[in-house]
Amino acid sequence: MLLKKLFNPKSVAIVGASTHEGKIGYILVENLIKYKYKGKIFPINPKAKEILGLKVYPSLKEVPESVDLAIIAVKPQIVLDTIKLCGQKGIDTAVVISAGFKEAGPEGARLEESLKKLAKENGVRVLGPNCVGLIDTSARLNASFATGMPEKGQIGFFSQSGAMCIAILDWALGEKVGFSKFISLGNKADISEIDMLIALGEDENTKVILGYLEGVEHGTTFIQVAQEVSKKKPVVLIKAGVTSAGAKAVSSHTGSLAGSESAYQAAFKQSGVIRARTVVDLFNYGFALATQPLPKGPRLAILTNSGGPGIVAADACDQSLLQLARLKSETIEQLRSFLPPMASFFNPIDILGDAHVERYEKALDVLVKDDNVDAILVLLTPTATIEVEETAKVVVKYAKKAAKPVLCSFMGKMEVAKGVKYLKKHGIPNYLCPEDAVNTLEKMWQRSHWLSQPAPEYPQIQADKSHVRYLLEMAKRQGQFHLSERDAKEILKAYGFKLPQTQLARTKEEAAEAAKKIGFPVALKIVSPDISHKTDIGGVILNLDTPQAVKEAFTEIMLRVRDKRPRAAIYGVSVQEMIQGAKETIVGFSRDPQFGPLLMFGMGGIYVEILKDVTFRIAPVSKKEAMEMVREVKAYALLRGVRGEPPADVAALVNGLLALSQLSLDFPEIVEAEINPLLVKPAGQGCVAVDARLSIKKE
Amino acid sequence: MKKIYIGSTVPFSGKGLITLGLGKHFLSSGLKIGYFKPIGKMPFRVGNVITDKLAYFIYQSLNLKDDITNICPVILSYELMVKRMRGEVEGLMNDVKKAFELISKDKDMVLIGGAETVWLGSFLGVSGFKVVNEVGAKVILVNKYTGELFLDTVIESKEILGDNLLGVVINWVREEQRRDIEDLVIPWLEQNGIPVLGLIPYDSFLTAVTVGELCERLGGRVITAQEGLRNFIQNYLIGGMEVDKFTEYLRKTPDAAVIVGGDRADIQLVSIEEGAKCLVLTGNLTPNEIIVSKAEQKQVPIILVRDDTYIAAQKIQDISTRLSLKEKEKVERGLALVNQYFNFTRLKELLLTI
Structure with a gap:
């Protein structure tokens, strides 16, 4: 298993342990002791004899036993020597807390390069530098300088930002969110988000992986790994720096390029990663995915004791990919049998403001059994009659029986507090407002749907590659990097495109x-x-x-x-x-620095120019993904045919996208290609590339 | 003895390379070759002799042993121009003839290198046409295809030279021109009795300059990554726009030098990351330390210049219109092109008829 000793070390050494209270080297030792780390602790400091009752060793070399994990908090220059010592002592994992590397200017950048090199030469995997450290709740290991220790839980969290780590940890303590692992990646000199995905993917104590990212360095590997891991457990990520202002901030913060939003969006979609837009969403999704089963379909039943919240939830449901479930007639009959006649027996099921806990219990009992319901949302407003805590208990009881997710929105603060606490303690997610609950359920349904998809097919497109190679060679020789229209079209023709x-x-x-x-x-x-x-x-x-x-x-x-x-x-x-009677579309690709070929599709003319109605995927795309691209644009209805027009040849369009996808992989020197317009004729008549642009770079 | 004058009617057409290519070809077939350039424009000192820079380069490349004094008898300078107008200089043609006689002694063939165009030196009485007439040489015109200018001047040359025009080499042919040249221009030239001796494709590498040379021409100062001075530059970009847009251009532009203000750290960073060959920072502004260290790490030289971006760009424009034959790699690549695309068989047939 990757990074085994990072997570379950039998012994740790703190290099740079300090006797001065308040110093990082002191806090590190203190945290290990305070949170009852199970293994052995070896503080290292050439000048001290004893720290917090532990014997101090002058150097790693003097430690008489073997050490699994080294935590390093010394000056940058000494970090390098320490890594060498780790290698000599056979310590294969180290956490470098120390700052003063890449983030601190050119001198630091050089040190970081040396650190990478030394780590590789000495066979040491390094977390950090410039990180907060890590927490492993199952080993009761708090190898960080953060205050507090989260409860044991099933969420594995990693973050590229140390400050985000500290803030989220503090928030989690307040919210009683449990974690399996909590990792600060720091500068990612060695261990990256990719390693973390693999490691947390393999970790038995982790059921859901959450992460905060500013940038991904090896996009293609990232997609592969994320895809693999997503099949095993949910991965929810926040990607910061998506706007141009955010991206500039990323560049000056980390000295790396942020990458384009379209590429990240496509990469996440294709690898099954669930994307959170806010930190609140990240944990909303995370907690639900960790505690509740996935819905088998999109059909949601809403149970409420008041009209307003029910309507709000119904609206949110309609705007999402979920549907309001159509209840079975038996269910409706049963509801009718115990609810007052003014109640609503249809979805949303309104059991009225004078309801006591019994109505919730009986309603839940029938909803859990209804096969037309894939998920249940229980809404509660603290009316004078309702027993909040009792209701929470009922929800927990039936959620345990149900083979479908049950989420709650007990609205309010003071009156519902005890009930909410009970729900959370027993693994029922509760949301401040119904929209958040619906939004979370939508993500769960998307995941369920993604998991049920068959393995993607990547059909091979017949192409005259040697002719394309010849054309590109000629253009390169002449230093012609924007191909002539004639050459561009010849290349497309070689990939099966029809030309006018x-x-x-x-x-x-x-x-x-x-x-x-x-x-x-x-x-x-x-x-x-x-x-x-x-x-x-x-x-x-x-x-x-x-x-x-x-x-x-x-x-x-x-x-x-x-x-x-x-x-x-x-x-x-x-x-x-x-070309007469055809629909105007645009297809093309560009290359993203992190993720490689980025395929684009949009409806042509004003749709792309004014409405930006375009969609992206990272090549290679499967037949299904190409189809999704076509369906995803808002103007898709135009292709299906409106007002008695015949439908357009979508099959030919999909083939065109697949051909471009393959062209982008076959010839990496083509940096950009665009067919504008690609005219799609009525079904069965194919599509025609009217104008094309192609740019190449020299190797 | 054969006398071949290699000239052009369109300036900067690449005569030097063709002359060198012909020289090497005939040397290797065992002929005793002489090289002569009646009038030069780029004065260059070799010991006590002032000669023409390009002429000297060809002389050396062909490994010739004639007295350097005679390679290029007339060097066009401001002083010579003044003296000519004041009537203080006469009879330059005599100097040319004398030098030519000395060079051509015991030779099987003399290659006569034309100046900028066949008209250069008319006011001195030593234009290409005059010299050709005087020494009785046959002419090969080496021209870029430039539309009307090409057609006018070639047809006028044919009228002046008659059978003394051996043929035309069309040089620097870009792919998009090829269809017109092959369909229209060549048939028309041949119909008018002008043989086409070669169609030599454009190769962008030949117009490349090294970072070192660029720096020298711009009068700049290299502040980091000296190792990159031998990088070749084939394209130029001005970093005056938003980073996103600029990145798009940069990715499509290989081997680029980026000209940008010293204060545009964003453009500088992206240029270094995305593989620019060098940065030319204008306004004499020293960049951020972090930029310098990144550039050093990626070996992208940074050149500081005093000029503003517009002036720097203008200077660069001048560099790229003229083919410089400083680097061995470029000369070898150029000669390979000549060997591949020049029709030597046809030239030999034509020479047999003289």
Whole structure:
């Protein structure tokens, strides 16, 4: 098991243990003793004899027994020597608390490089530097300088920010949230979020993994690992630095690039990672996933003793991926049998403000048995009649029996306090307002759905790779990094894209001839390497339907180009088939520094420009993922056909996305590709790449 | 003895490389070769002799032993221009002829290197056309394809030279020009009795400069990563925009030098991370320590210049229009292109008819 000794060390050494109360070296020893660490403790300090009743050793070398884990809190320069000593003593895991590395300027950055190198050479895995430390509740190990020790629980938490660690720990103590492991990653010189995912994935005491991230360094590995781990247990992450302001803050804070929001969003989606937007959400999701079973479907039953909260919950449900369950007729009959006639027997089930605990109990009893219900949300407002704590007990009793998740929103503060405490103690998540509960259930359903998906298929696309390789080689040789439209289209053709019929014309007579051959109407476009946005200068004229119109358009284009770009080289005009009755879309990919090829799909024209109605995935995409991309855009209805239009050829579009996905993997030197527009014809007629841009980089 | 004049009607067309390529080719086929350049524009001191820089480079590369004094008899300078206008200089053609006779002694072939264009030196009475006429040389024109200018000047040269025009080499052909050149230009030239002796593709590596050379030309100061001075630069980017947009450009632009104000730490950081070949920091502003250490770590040289970004960019523009043959790698790559794409067989056939 990875990092075994990080989590269950039989003995720890504190290098830099201090006799001065309040110093980090003192707090580290104090925390180990105070929280009753099970193993042996060896404080190291060349000047001290005894700290808090423990014998102090002058150096790691002098420790007579073997040491599993070294906790290091000395000056940066001495950290390096200590790592060497660890290697000599056979200590293969160390936690470097000390600051003064990458975060502290160029000198520190050099030290961190040396630290990485030494760690590798000496076979020592290093957590940190510049971290708060770690806590392992099952070993009762608090190897950190944070105050307090969380309760034992099933949540494993890691954080790239030390301050977030300390704040969350303090909050968790107040909220009585239990943890299995609590880790501060610090500068991630060696052990990264990827190692943590693997280690917590393997840890038996951890049921849910939560994490706070600012940046991921090895995106591809991250996706692979997260995907594997997500299959075993839920992974919930917060990714900070998603806005451009946040990203700048990340750069100046960690000296690394933040990466694009679209890429993270795609990466999380594809690897089954549940994304939390706030710290509150992170723990809302985490606690529910740790305590409740996953719903088998999206159908939610809401049980309430008042109308308002029930409506709020119903609204939230409707706006989510969940549905209000349609109760079985037996259920409704049974509800009718014991509820007053003014009550609502349909979902949301309103047992009225004068309800006592009995109504909750009887209602829960029938809801738990109803197969049309996949999840139950119990709402309670502290009316004069309701016995809050008794109700909490009833909820706990039935939740234990139910093979479906039961979440609560006991609304209020003082009156519900005892009930809420009871619920939490017995593993029933409770939320301040119903929306949070619905939101959490939605994530649980998404996870359940993700887990039930069959293994993805990655169909192989037939492509003439050697021709593409030749074209790219020629372009590189000439230092041409934005491929000509002709080359870009040839490459797409090699990957199975259909192109509109096109012919080069150098005179107006040739243009008219070409148009006749292609069939009217046609479009005319200037051919010039010096003009990149042809439409801007009037270099494109559409819908020409007679030979005469073509001739006139030819002359018109030539006049406009001479006027707007007198020095541009002209190589004629291309006469193009006009595609009729097709839907305009955009497909393409770019490369994200962390995650690699980022595939994009959107509806063309105003949808992409004004509404930014686009969606992303990281390549390779499976057939299912490509289909999801198409369905995910808001304007998808247009492809299905509105107002009696025939549906568009979505199958061909999906194939196009798969082909681009493969192109991006086959030729890493293509840094950007865009087909705009890709016209999707009615079902069965395929799609046509009308215009394409492709950029390459040199290796 | 064969006399071949290699000139052009479009400046900066890459004559030097073609001349060198022809010289090497004929040397290796066992001919005794001479090299001569009637008029030069880049004065260069070799011992006590002032000669032309490019001429001397070709002379040396061909390993020739003639007296350096005679390689380039006329060096065009301000002083010479003044003297000519005051009527103090006459009869330069005699100097040219004398030097040419000395060079051509005991040779099988003399390659005559043209200046900027065949017209250079007309006011001195030693233009390319005059010299060709005077010494009775055959002419190869080496030209970039530039549309009308190319067509006008080649056809005019044909009218002036008649059968003395051996042919044209079209150099620096970009892929997007190829279709027009092959479909239209070559058939038309051949129809007009102008043989095409080669179509040599553009290779961006030949216009690359090293970071060291860039620094020298900009009059800058390197403050870190001296090891990177031999990096080749093929592209330039001005970091004047938002980081996100800039990153997009940078990723698409290989081997780039980034010109940016000394105070734009964001652009500097992203340039270093994303593999720029060097940073040119304008306004003589020293960057942050963290930038310097990152640059050192990634071996990206930082050049400080006094100019503002616009002036620095202008200076760079001047550098990249002229092919510099300083680096061995570039000369070898260029010669390989000449060997591959120059039609030596056709040239030999044409030479047999003289």
